[in-house]
Amino acid sequence: MGDAGDVAAPVRRPGPWRVARFAALFVAAALVGVVVGTWFTGAALPSLVRDAGAVVRWGLPVVETLTEVVGAVVVGALVLAVCVLPRRDDEAVSRRGVRAGVPRADGSAYPVSLRVAAWSAAAWTVTSVLHLVLSYANVAGRSPAEPTFGDELWLYVSQIEQGRTLASAVVLAAVVTALSLVVRTPTGAAWTLALAVVSLWQLAQLGHAAGAASHDLATSAMFVHLVGAAVWIGALVALALLVRSVGRDLAPAVARYSAIAGWCLVAVAVSGLVNGWIRLGSWADLGTRYGQLLVVKAVLLVVLAGLGLAHRRRTIVGLSATPEPRTWLFWRLVLVELVVMGAVSGVAVALGSTAPPVPEDPPAAPTPAYQITGHELPPELTWAQWFTQWRWDLVLAFVAVAALVVYWRWARRLARRGDAWPWARTASWTVGMLVFLWTTNGGPSTYGHILFSAHMVQHMVLAMVVPVLLVLAAPVTLAMRALPVRSVALAGDASRGPREWLLTLVHSRVGQLLAHPVVAAVNFVGSMLVFYYTGLFEWSLRSSVGHLFMVVHFTAVGYLFVNSLIGIDPGPRRLGYPQRLLTLFATMAFHAFFGVTLVSGESLLVADWFGLMGRPWGASAIADQQTGGAIAWGIGELPTLAVAVGVAIAWARDDERGARQRDRRTRTEDPELDAYNAMLKSLPKS
Structure with a gap:
């Protein structure tokens, strides 16, 4: 028993220029993806009715991409702070010691992750404001330079549902920025993450999800898609930004991230299939510009799944093989993965700006049930309908x-x-x-x-x-009985995995x-x-x-x-x-x-x-x-x-x-x- 686990070879950390270069590659890939996708589908062609100008037409998808990218980094950095990055507990180490052969947690990256979340949230707030302004300009066909634009924008924010949703996203991003600057514990980071997820729920109600015939399914599928993509992409980008601080905690951090990324892959794949099924009327619609862009996104997703499998089979094993983390193993895959992720983000925004083959217009003569619920009346309820209607x-x-x-x-x-x-x-x-x-x-x-x-x-x-x-x-x-204790595998690690979070909830005062x-x-x-x-x-x-x-x-x-x-x-x-x-x-x-x-x-x-x-069937309402x-x-x-x-x-x-x-x-x-x-x-x- 002792502090032998604290003795380790000096960790070679990549310079800040390398980290900045990889982050720039990710953003550049996202911008290229959205520009090429928007050009391919013609979503930025001038409007025949009222055109807000080329700056708005091209600026809106670019700003929307940047908003999604920095929002994903916010979510990812907070996820790292909540349940991925080790936190050093010197008091526990001095009380219990370090068992032979058990590495000791570094914990240097944990406070940095909250700073990354704060700076990214500040950028998220700015891009959300730009997104709000350009969205109204595009909907109204008005240039932001017009004298009455400010008054009209206020009416859009205060009286129109879409405007209120975008404005709430701005407010939530600002609140997340403030909280990220002051929180220091996983519990505080979890509450901040919850607010960021609420913002994603708000954004899930916009775009094609708002006008789809299957509105409820489209909204829930879009929410699952946004959260899964934000955690998957954002956590990897945040981890790349934190490599200089992670040090010898890189192997356990990548292993924990890999488990989360697996669930995110399933969520993104399933929700993507559901979204495609809603917006494509038939297999023939895959030949449309929208369908072709959807196929490109699916292929990129398959590539990401393969890279994630390589992470699990090679990178994690290689990082754990030696006491000194071999960061080049991490960067070897992350370079390609971040570029593909950026391209996926750009293509996704281009898809959201493109009209799908299935029209989103409501019925010409909607029934009372459709006007109230957004759905047509189901058949008269019988015992069989309880199990056949979904x-x-x-x-x-x-x-x-x-x-x-x-x-x-x-x-x-x-x-x-x-x-x-x-x-x-x-x-x-x-x-x-x-x-x-x-x-x-x-x-x-x-x-x-x-x-x-x-x-x-x-x-x-x-x-x-x-x-x-x-x-x-x-x-x-x-x-x-089934979940492992984190401090057993990494001495002095006070971070919270599933078991630690469950115990925290059960034994908290509120619980x-x-x-x-x-x-x-x-x-x-x-x-x-x-x-x-x-x-x-x-x-x-x-x-x-x-x-x-x-x-x-x-x-x-x-x-x-x-x-x-x-x-x-x-x-x-x-x-x-x-x-x-x-x-x-x-x-x-x-x-x-x-x-x-x-x-x-x-x-x-x-x-x-x-x-x-x-209802033409059944008993009266009372x-x-x-x-x-x-x-x-x-x-x-x-x-x-x-x-x-x-x-x-x-x-x-x-x-x-x-x-x-x-x-x-x-x-x-x-x-x-x-x-x-x-x-x-x-x-x-x-």
């Missing part, structure tokens, strides 16, 4: 599939090292995520925007059925508060009242962000509540079994009250939504709402009864264990004899 949300579908893959990999990892994990828990998780996938993308999602009763089915399944299945799977317990049985119960029953009798319900219907909030909130609240009753995952201080049953009976009474209120109510919730749908109340009562009671049975069984088993322990003590000890002997010893000797 309206995909790529964000939630990706979460469900990723959760399945991760859980299976953790269970397989335990099996490989000889540890047992009950197959019933794996089966429970699998069924739970499949039910979650169906609820958020199948019949309940399709009809949940049309019928209040179908919405209530979706809500009750998310809040009452899915959480029971997930709690029985004990995912946190499995993660604690402990929300997981407390009483708080979880109050949140479980109270949030339902707040949701349906305030504007949150309408927000969830009209906004994709609101719908995502509803899904995440009620699934998480249901998990915390059920886990406090029958779960084995760490977190809550569980009540005694009698108190748990009393809590369950109280929630059953509330569900009965809530359901009866809806069944007997005559006031329609969100009347200008459900009441104006123009009758359907009363049916939804009955569903809330029925579906809410059945899982609660099942949980109550589980609590009773656990109580009986706990009593049996206690009886067996008392019985074992009785066999080895005789309490009455011991008491008699103690009494004899206490008597005075005669």
